[in-house]
Amino acid sequence: MSKPRSRRGGGRPTLADVARKAGVGAITVSRALREPGRVSEDLRRQIQAAVDELGYVPDPNARALASARAEVFGVLVPSLTNNVFAEVVRGIYDSLSDSPFRIQIGNTHYSGLEEERLLQVFGSQRPAALIVAGIDQTPGARRLLENAGCPVVQVMETGPDPVDMMVGFSHFDGGRTAAGHLLQAGYRKIGFIGARMDPRSQRRLAGYRAAMEAAGLFDPRLITTTPVPSSVTLGRELFRDALAKMPTLDGVFCNNDDIALGVLFECHRASIDVPKQIGIVGFNDLDMMQVSFPSITSVRTHRYEIGTRAVALALAAIAGNPPEQRIVDLGFELMRRESTAR
Amino acid sequence: MSKPRSRRGGGRPTLADVARKAGVGAITVSRALREPGRVSEDLRRQIQAAVDELGYVPDPNARALASARAEVFGVLVPSLTNNVFAEVVRGIYDSLSDSPFRIQIGNTHYSGLEEERLLQVFGSQRPAALIVAGIDQTPGARRLLENAGCPVVQVMETGPDPVDMMVGFSHFDGGRTAAGHLLQAGYRKIGFIGARMDPRSQRRLAGYRAAMEAAGLFDPRLITTTPVPSSVTLGRELFRDALAKMPTLDGVFCNNDDIALGVLFECHRASIDVPKQIGIVGFNDLDMMQVSFPSITSVRTHRYEIGTRAVALALAAIAGNPPEQRIVDLGFELMRRESTAR
DNA sequence: TTGTATGCGTTATCAA
């Protein structure tokens, strides 16, 4: 003759059930779970026992509705399979695994419009924080971020005008450093090979160009790019194009490591000696760069750490301690290897 | 002298606001948004106008609370950076991008306990569907899946006893096919090199072993494995170990393509001719397998499609049309290339 | 086809 359960509901224990069993008010249970310090030792223990016995798990939806804030980190990246973003996301996950925060990822497919749409969707949940890749949001997306009412971290790049906070590095400097290294190693006809050409790639290209111009060696015919998504296969093809266009090429700065690997394989196939005839530099420094034969010089970026730092900044802001330094530049590191050692 | 807004709330327009503006009941607005067919043409237009004017966006939390079902797909994978799972996840995202469903990914780090914990967390949201990688759930995890009260799809593998539905292929057959191909190509001392050695790797190994035993060529010393996460670097090291242990090795079936690439690079470095001295077969067929020099034979798996099919199954079940065939075997395809063509 | 009353499980407010 137990009192009839409410007609809806999945029969899962609720806060009220726990409260009844522990002989306290519902709100006290709620507090015991969220701010244990504000509940007396005794009650806390009774409540914990009741929670364990009933197997109570808070309903995040009810919690979000009542508190007008969901314990969710919204994360927007342009690609799920690009290792670069996957590493950032992994850093975010690892940093949040012991927190109550859930993570919601959105795939923008490198589209500003899609980013805007997802921001709209994410915003409707009143997330605890928003982490977005890049600094080139559309005006609409930027407005949504500014009005999100939560900490916002732009990642992957640094720039002059953060919505709120930023963690990344200068892609322009990265590109300039890569080209500068090839120059220093004695290469002269240094090409730029790039796929996808998103804003970050464009800035790396700009850095390359700056270095080449400073050396008085810039030539637009040295540049070979395509908006097509990057792949090892594409790297090979673009390199062939570049060589056809400019047979005297003696070095290439590749937009990323996939392209660089494609170039290396084509050199093998065409019996082009690396680094004697052609020097190769990649970008990001994936694991395989150090193992390939010859090993490939690359610009190491700190993707995983970008994720962890972004979370740290957001968490601090949520806790009411917004960081002094709103822009965190994690830099990069040139890894010199056999592919440019002639 | 507008009536005082409720004391909480973020000031965002609600269903009631839209209803007032459109001059209808709140429930009618709710219906117009979810089941437009059940609302008269006229009202629908008025309501749409009010929605647009107010910029109303439904609150998913309130919706979930009221309907006891969140429009969320829970997805559990063992790794975020492993391209194999990233592709599956991408397929899931693309299939759900035009639906109201959100996606929540959990990273189990190849841990059954972590999987169980995440299932607990995910379950508390009453998700619309659950997609989990693998078929080796712990008893606890399995119970949680069975009691989730929503469609469940196990992906990556097929097996005899689905919790609900399955999409994948036989890793045992994949391993046997790979080894069989090397055998057929005339290789005899065929090694198995594997890292991570999760349940799927184990089954590929079992398939390899079956093929070798059938040929009367099995020798435990041919096997070189490690629980360490896979990488190209590791592939190189394991291959060296394998060679040291068994100098007469003339072929290797690699657990995955990263390992295979590491093996290839080591062959280059040690001037071992591929495919003459050593035949190489990888697994998954990443893009780079077809570009490398020599190109590498690999077992192509349909990761992206696994994701899309899993969503299709779940969506059908949600719509009340559970599929006849609860187990979908997408198979695999052996891609013969230069690395085994002697 | 449309509306009314009520409940979903939790937290904010305010009082004790």
Place this chain on the structure above:
DNA sequence: TTGATAACGCATACAA
């Protein structure tokens, strides 16, 4: 330190 009460924004059940 604890509790009663009233939201939070929406959907279900049922009636009209």
